[in-house]
Amino acid sequence: MAHLKPPVSERDQQTGNANAPVTLVEYGDYQCSHCAHAHPLLKQLVEEEGGELRFVFRNFPLSQSHPLATLAAQAAEAAGKQQKFWEMHDMIYEKLDGLSRDSFTAFAASLGLDLEKFDADLESDDIAAKVESDFESGIRSGVNGTPSFFINGERISSYDGSYESLQAAVAQAAQDGSRESV
């Protein structure tokens, strides 16, 4: 239990260094307050550990509890079709207050996206399937709520809401990795 299935691939939304020794995967929901809390911490982590870290976001929307969670996930993935996944990802987390169904098109406009393409992608089977397959991979990896984190394929339970707990987990994995390669 609690291994990441399937492993990170080119299908995943990722940032940081693609060849980094440490890969951190988050399963998150855009309307989950704990994920919104973690968002600036993760941004800071990617900035500070940039060379050492690859960060991957997989969607785990709890759509029955959070009515806009699935649409938000689709909006970020649709923006990803125009190479603006992370910009949309940040914008949604930063503008959760007053979020509505219409917000996403407004966000897309402010990011300078092709709106016709964005609207078509937002409703496409392809994007819906990506979000569903992220969710299913979460279930199979033992995700039981959001946010859930995996480092180099293993679930971590040390995150306690603080930046330091994330940083320590990444530092530990970097150390373990360098020991293995010696």
Added chain:
Amino acid sequence: MLLEKGTAAPDFELASTPDKNIKLSDLKGKRVVLAFYPADWSPVCGDQMALYNEMLSFFEKYNAQVIGISVDSKWSHKAYTENSNLHFPLLADFEPKGKISKLYKAYNEEQGRSKRALYVIDENGTIQWSYLSPDGENPGADGILEALEKLEND
């Protein structure tokens, strides 16, 4: 120790809403996921029942019905179901308190509530998989899906 694989699942009939009962043996022909849990109104975001609620299409794919059981009353279940927008039944193991949880070795005598125990029961009413989780730990659903998949392939 939970009931073991290969045991016939003890039959029961419990209230799922103020005017409806569910009897396990009426579900023969379907696989059943029984999830005993300590209490309605868990304070966390994405708790165990909310998670299963998101997974109904997966359970359906494996011809499985998920059912939650706790010692909360049918009135508490009704309010909790409405509040959390749940689309599967929660059964009230309320009177005599914990009777069915005890039958399934999933009762915490000290706390007077169900433990967090999972059972997967096959189409013929035989227990095929079980898992006891620490009270404070949401067991997720990876084990359930693996068990259902195994039934599908056998």
